[in-house]
Amino acid sequence: MHAYGQMPGMTDGDVKIGESTAILRYVAMKYNQSAYPVDDEARCGRIDYACDSWSRVYKAFSKVVYPIFGFMPMRARFLA
Numbered sequence: 444m445h446a447y448g449q450m451p452g453m454t455d456g457d458v459k460i461g462e463s464t465a466i467l468r469y470v471a472m473k474y475n476q477s478a479y480p481v482d483d484e485a486r487c488g489r490i491d492y493a494c495d496s497w498s499r500v501y502k503a504f505s506k507v508v509y510p511i512f513g514f515m516p517m518r519a520r521f522l523a
């Protein structure tokens with residue numbers, strides 16, 4: 444479903460998309476427009492800023508959280 448074979452992916456009728464933040468925006472636009480009001484550029488800009496920043500944080504976050512949940516070994520530099 445996701446073009447790179449990753450989770451998450453989503454199917455909603457004929458729509459199939461991946462990328463967590465794209466899914467969040469899609470769900471908000473379709474099912475709760477007040478959560479992503481496309482006529483309020485400033486609000487959507489702040490939401491996009493948070494979503495896109497999360498993608499950067501996620502890379503560092505996953506290196507610590509994935510090992511804690513047993514999905515990958517902890518890197519030595521985090522054990523010292």
Ligand SMILES: N[C@@H](CCC(=O)N[C@@H](CS)C(=O)NCC(=O)O)C(=O)O
Pocket residue numbers: 448449450451461462463464498
């Ligand atoms: N930028 C993607 C990151 C997705 C991602 O890294 N998913 C992980 C699980 S949380 C995954 O599928 N890892 C397995 C792989 O990359 O093969 C998003 O926000 O959806």
